[in-house]
């Protein structure tokens with residue numbers, strides 16, 4: 001709903017801000033390797049302001065700060081420069097911060113955290129390397145446990161892992177090729193490994209003559225799979241920010257591509 005609007009605003013804002021901030025840090029040292037893209041516990045990783053220079057901004061002019069920028073001092077060619085390392089935003093001006101952005105020494109965003117429902121708990125994490133997205137994690141039902149992990153290669157979606165039971169344990173693996181869904185693996189037994197695969201319809205083996213009367217052409221796939229009824233319609237996922245092609249319904253018997 002308006003959560004999405006706020007999020008779009010936030011992302012737009014972050015994008016603008018990052019271009020402008022990049023200029024501030026162009027003279028910063030460019031030595032660090034930025035390999036430290038690690039999953040961070042949701043509540044632990046807010047800006048470290050200790051001994052840092054913090055600039056507060058009041059975007060809506062209500063005399064209360066709603067953007068905080070944290071800088072650390074660095075030396076560049078013998079000159080002291082200030083490098084932006086973290087930014088916090090109170091997006092809805094309720095006094096509670098909702099967005100945290102972390103920067104590498106080159107001024108690229110390396111991590112973003114969003115509290116999408118404004119309850120004080122983070123629900124979306126985006127990780128970047130040299131500014132390019134490599135992973136996004138989502139807590140779609142706001143219970144504090146991650147439910148969806150999206151992995152990117154060359155900024156293209158490569159894999160989505162889902163916890164269809166919303167228990168933090170992955171049981172669905174969607175693989176993408178060229179940004180398109182290629183195959184889906186399911187853990188139907190809780191063993192933690194794939195025990196059933198579905199191919200995306202486009203890449204399924206060409207239908208044999210007379211195949212229209214034999215629905216399940218994949219011998220390893222039972223025509224009906226009642227154990228996983230709603231994998232592709234997870235509740236509460238309506239406001240996911242970016243999604244690739246919708247996954248085909250798992251276990252749908254007669255999927256004709258032509």
Ligand SMILES: [Ca+2]
Nearest residue numbers: 091092094096
């Ligand atoms: Ca807020």
Ligand SMILES: [Ca+2]
Nearest residue numbers: 115117119121
């Ligand atoms: Ca939240």
Ligand SMILES: [Ca+2]
Nearest residue numbers: 139141143145
């Ligand atoms: Ca969750």
